[in-house]
Each structure stands twice: as C-alpha cells, then as structure tokens.
Amino acid sequence: MTYKKTAKTGNSASPQTNRSQKNRPQNHRAQNSRTQNHRTQSRRTQKSNSAAPDSSIMPLLLVVIFIAGLIGAAQQHMLPYGIAGMYLTLSLLTFIAYAIDKSAAKRGKWRTKESTLHLLALMGGWPGALFAQNLLRHKSVKASFRNVFWLTVVANLAVLGYGIKTGAVDMFI
Structure with a gap:
C-alpha cells in the first residue's frame, strides 16, 4: 500500500x-x-566511555580524607586503632568483592548479591566500595543501587558518630 x-x-x-x-x-x-x-x-x-578522571576525584578524595581522619583520631587517642583497622580491613574486603563481581559480570558468571555489597558497606567497607565504584567503574550508574549505597554510608557514619559521642567505641580498645 x-x-x-x-x-x-x-x-x-x-x-x-x-x-x-x-x-x-x-x-x-x-x-x-x-x-x-x-x-x-x-x-x-x-556517558560510560567518557568517565573523565575529574568525575572520580571527589569521591576518592572523600575516602582519603576519611581514612586519614580515622588514623589521625587514633593517633590522638580519640578513637581506638581497632576502629581504624576495622575500616581499612572492611574497605579492602569490599573492594575485592566489587572486583570479583565486576569480573563475574564481564564473564557472565555467578554474581555477588547487591545486598551483600550493601552489607559490607554498612559494616564499614563503604570507603572501599566508593573506591571500587570509581576506579573499577562498577555499580556506579544504577541509581537504585547508588541510593541505597549512600544510605548505608550515612547510617554507618551515624553509628560511628554515636559511638564516639557516647564512648561506646572505647570497648574496642
């Protein structure tokens, strides 16, 4: 027709x-x-290919400042070294979990649950997660994941602040 x-x-x-x-x-x-x-x-x-280095500087700077603050607070006896060590250890484990998940995603293999990644971030591995999101470019676009991730960061920092204020972190000495 x-x-x-x-x-x-x-x-x-x-x-x-x-x-x-x-x-x-x-x-x-x-x-x-x-x-x-x-x-x-x-x-x-x-958008995905134009991940300019400038876009990842701020989150990485936040991680460096936070970790440096933790170590500085431990050196000034305001915070137990165990807390700083816990954040460093969990951050490393979380970074590794993100790297494994990214590798599995590329190969089409079994993936890490998002809830597992969020739990690691909530427990104190969020600096490693933020580092992985920016360096590995993994889980950095999905808005729902990022929203929950930032909620875990806020919740973790609130618990840390509460622990410092009430002296509850002293039991980790």
Whole structure:
C-alpha cells in the first residue's frame, strides 16, 4: 500500500511514507523512533566511555580524607586503632568483592548479591566500595543501587558518630 503526497503543500491524507532500500514502504514515525533509540544508545555509550578522571576525584578524595581522619583520631587517642583497622580491613574486603563481581559480570558468571555489597558497606567497607565504584567503574550508574549505597554510608557514619559521642567505641580498645 502506498500513499501519495501532494506536490505543492506537502500534506497528505495519510501518514507520509518513504520507500526503504528493499522497496518496502516505511512510516516516518517508525523510522524516527529507531533514530531516537540509536541516539539514546549513543549517549549512554558516550556517558560510560567518557568517565573523565575529574568525575572520580571527589569521591576518592572523600575516602582519603576519611581514612586519614580515622588514623589521625587514633593517633590522638580519640578513637581506638581497632576502629581504624576495622575500616581499612572492611574497605579492602569490599573492594575485592566489587572486583570479583565486576569480573563475574564481564564473564557472565555467578554474581555477588547487591545486598551483600550493601552489607559490607554498612559494616564499614563503604570507603572501599566508593573506591571500587570509581576506579573499577562498577555499580556506579544504577541509581537504585547508588541510593541505597549512600544510605548505608550515612547510617554507618551515624553509628560511628554515636559511638564516639557516647564512648561506646572505647570497648574496642
């Protein structure tokens, strides 16, 4: 079925169509949606490939400042060394868990549950998780994951602050 277009006004009674390379009628709307999908995919690719070093500096700086603050507080006897050691150990374990999950994702193998990654972050491994998200570019785009991750960071810091204020962290000495 072909539709004719009037020459002077460019209007037609039916949707305008073109002929494809195989001489099949094509609707402009369908063609435009395909072009739109291609543009969206191109933007996604550009976003993921354009992970500029500047975008990862702030989170990494936050991690370095936090760890340095923990070590400094331990040296000033404001915080037990065990707390700083716990954060460092859990951060390393969490970074490794992210690296294993990224490797499994690339190979199509069994993945680490998101709840496991969140639990590690909540327990104090969030600096390692943040480091992994930025250096490995893993779990750094999915908004729902990132939202829960930042809630675990806030919860962990609140518990740490409460422990420091009440003296509960002293039992780790």
